[in-house]
Amino acid sequence: MSLTDDLYREIILEHFKNPRNHGRLTAADITAQGANPFCGDELELTLALQGDTVKEVRAECKGCSISQASTSMMTEVIQGKTLSTAEELAKKFKKMMLENGPMDLPPDMEDLESLEGVKKYPVRIKCAILAWNTLLEGIEAYRRGQGKASHVEGEEGAHPDLTQQLTHESVPGTKGTGNSAVGVPSVPGTQDTQEEVRAALKTVIDPELNLNVVDLGLIYGIEVQEGSVKVNHTLTSPGCPLGPVIKGQIQGALTRIPWVKEIQVNLTWIPPWDPHTMASEEVKSELGIW
Numbered sequence: 001m002s003l004t005d006d007l008y009r010e011i012i013l014e015h016f017k018n019p020r021n022h023g024r025l026t027a028a029d030i031t032a033q034g035a036n037p038f039c040g041d042e043l044e045l046t047l048a049l050q051g052d053t054v055k056e057v058r059a060e061c062k063g064c065s066i067s068q069a070s071t072s073m074m075t076e077v078i079q080g081k082t083l084s085t086a087e088e089l090a091k092k093f094k095k096m097m098l099e100n101g102p103m104d105l106p107p108d109m110e111d112l113e114s115l116e117g118v119k120k121y122p123v124r125i126k127c128a129i130l131a132w133n134t135l136l137e138g139i140e141a142y143r144r145g146q147g148k149a150s151h152v153e154g155e156e157g158a159h160p161d162l163t164q165q166l167t168h169e170s171v172p173g174t175k176g177t178g179n180s181a182v183g184v185p186s187v188p189g190t191q192d193t194q195e196e197v198r199a200a201l202k203t204v205i206d207p208e209l210n211l212n213v214v215d216l217g218l219i220y221g222i223e224v225q226e227g228s229v230k231v232n233h234t235l236t237s238p239g240c241p242l243g244p245v246i247k248g249q250i251q252g253a254l255t256r257i258p259w260v261k262e263i264q265v266n267l268t269w270i271p272p273w274d275p276h277t278m279a280s281e282e283v284k285s286e287l288g289i290w
């Protein structure tokens, strides 16, 4: 993990923990609701205008850290801007999230560069652009003479092959032949096998937090018997759309252990994941727990 990644994660978590302009304006000129069903993110934006300028903005966002941080950053950026400038900046940010190439944003938008790492994960891009799409819908509706608008991520139908893309990306080097590779070594002693499985699972990264599932405490149990491995795991939140992706990554990681012949991956919600008690000390300090 580079220094920049660390710094970026810090910026995201800081906005997540202290969302700017949180709340709801009772006398709003523009009200726009947004939802990202891929992740369960929901938000409501309220804007008060003075002429064509955003005088005040409030946002109420429920969802993952990416959507909340991006919403918080967005409210800071558009405050005091004209609607056309806000629109322009929203389009610029969206374009940079959806296209390859480095982020190049004006100085007052530099916090948003922290979301660059999200570009690796198509599902998370939707989390990052939700607030901006909702803003654009709101401005458009206002121009049509309506004060209310709503936006649902995915209605543009951008990534039909999302899951496949992600699964593919997340299991690099997985051979189609799986466990039938030749020269399978004998099953190592049980005290080593658990460790070997744990080490393999450490290569599985939760895309939202960008940390491995073992240190996050998402692995609840590992059972090894001869060549068969059973893993019980959970996810950081029940609304997490990345369940199948993470399961695929776990399977992929186990497949790469030469002696593993049979894999069983079970998802459980009991007990619910709690980073305060389940994550490693190192992860807790990285998450700012707090």
Ligand code: ZN
Binding pocket: 036, 039, 040, 041, 063, 064, 065, 066, 067, 126, 127
């Ligand atoms: Zn999200």
